[in-house]
Structures are given as structure tokens and as C-alpha cells.
Amino acid sequence: MKLYYSPSSPFVRKVLVVAHETGQADDLALVEISTTSIAPSEELRAQNPLAKLPALARDDGPAIYDSRVICAFLDDRAGAGLYGTGPAQWEMRTLEATCDGILDAAVLMVYESRVRPEDKRFDGWVEAQWGKVVSGLKGIEDRWMGHLSGKLNIGQIGLGCALGYLDLRHGPRDWRQHVPALAAWYETFGARPSMEATKPPAA
Ligand SMILES: N[C@@H](CCC(=O)N[C@@H](CS)C(=O)NCC(=O)O)C(=O)O
Numbered sequence: 409m410k411l412y413y414s415p416s417s418p419f420v421r422k423v424l425v426v427a428h429e430t431g432q433a434d435d436l437a438l439v440e441i442s443t444t445s446i447a448p449s450e451e452l453r454a455q456n457p458l459a460k461l462p463a464l465a466r467d468d469g470p471a472i473y474d475s476r477v478i479c480a481f482l483d484d485r486a487g488a489g490l491y492g493t494g495p496a497q498w499e500m501r502t503l504e505a506t507c508d509g510i511l512d513a514a515v516l517m518v519y520e521s522r523v524r525p526e527d528k529r530f531d532g533w534v535e536a537q538w539g540k541v542v543s544g545l546k547g548i549e550d551r552w553m554g555h556l557s558g559k560l561n562i563g564q565i566g567l568g569c570a571l572g573y574l575d576l577r578h579g580p581r582d583w584r585q586h587v588p589a590l591a592a593w594y595e596t597f598g599a600r601p602s603m604e605a606t607k608p609p610a611a
Pocket of ligand 1: 416417418419420443444445446448458459460461462473474475476508515
């Protein structure tokens, strides 16, 4: 299978961590893509009409995309059980969605400075996105600490990738001051071999 990827995308990293943790990393051939919302890659768009990373071209079916779909596909393929079953899975999937929402806000902040022309930038909008990051993190600390220990799950992977991205792109804002319990958790989770193997290049 071909994974359309960028080494610094946190959404791609979720997929790669799942692949490493479930023994499927060698099944993915990585195709590096450079894309932005205003200069979309045509090669990527041929796989995903939204031209967003990641996308997975499968050997035996059409391409699938959105990190959440690809992670669930890999989980199912390996029978890894990262989502739980029954009513418990909805709690897990809400945690996963919260981590992705944190990432959406953090990525939009980066686009504001890297993609939008300087004379069109709006600081109030950037700060509002950071507000979502912080309240998302606090929400996780209040509600999901119990999900962050024990058997590996998709919530832990999503959170690890989100925190890694905050360090990469928004280090000076020091997310740790807001959520000390998540900071302590990340000390251990961030050292997992799957996280080490998928570390993005320094900003
Ligand atoms: N919900 C999507 C978000 C993917 C996403 O925003 N990817 C970024 C890279 S980190 C992208 O491809 N951006 C290009 C664009 O916005 O056009 C997912 O989970 O896969």
C-alpha cells in the first residue's frame, strides 16, 4: 500500500504510529508530498479529492483518506482492538476526535503565518485557535486520564501525536503549564519506540 505523507504532518504521524504499533509499518510504501491549501498537490488530489494528507492507496480497493479512517482501517486489518467495543468505543472515539480537533486548530495557526499573506493575518483569530487547543487539552485532562493508562488505544496515539506537534510548532506557548498531568504522561508515552521512529524533523 502507498501512504501519501509528509514527515511533519501530525495526522500522518497518527497513521505511522498505528502502523508501527500493529506490525504493519513494512506494508506501507511512503510517497512524500508537498501540499498546501492554496497550492494543492495534483498527485495527492488524484487519491483524495480534498488534497489533504494522509491518503492511503490500497492494493485491493480504492484509496481511503482522513487519518481517522486510515487508523481504523489499519486497526481492523491487524485485529489490534485500539478502539474498544460496545458502548466504551464511543468514549474512545470522542477522545480521538478531541485530539484531532486540537490538531486542526494547531495546524490552522501554522497556516495563518505560513500560507496567508502578512497583510491579511488576524491575531484575534490565531488566539481563538490557541484557546481551542488549551480548552481541548484541559478537557482531556478532566475527563480521560483513565484512558491514558493501561492497554494502548487510539486515544493515547492521537494525544501523543497532538502533543508532539504542539512541541514542534508552538513550543514557546508552553502547553505544559496548562495541563501538568498530560505533561507527565507524555514524558513516558513520547519515549515509545513508535513515537521515536516517527519523530518529525526539527522545525
Ligand atoms: N481531518 C484530516 C485533516 C488532514 C489535514 O489537515 N492534513 C494537512 C496536513 S497536516 C493537509 O493536508 N493540509 C492541506 C490542506 O489543508 O489543503 C485528517 O485527519 O486526515
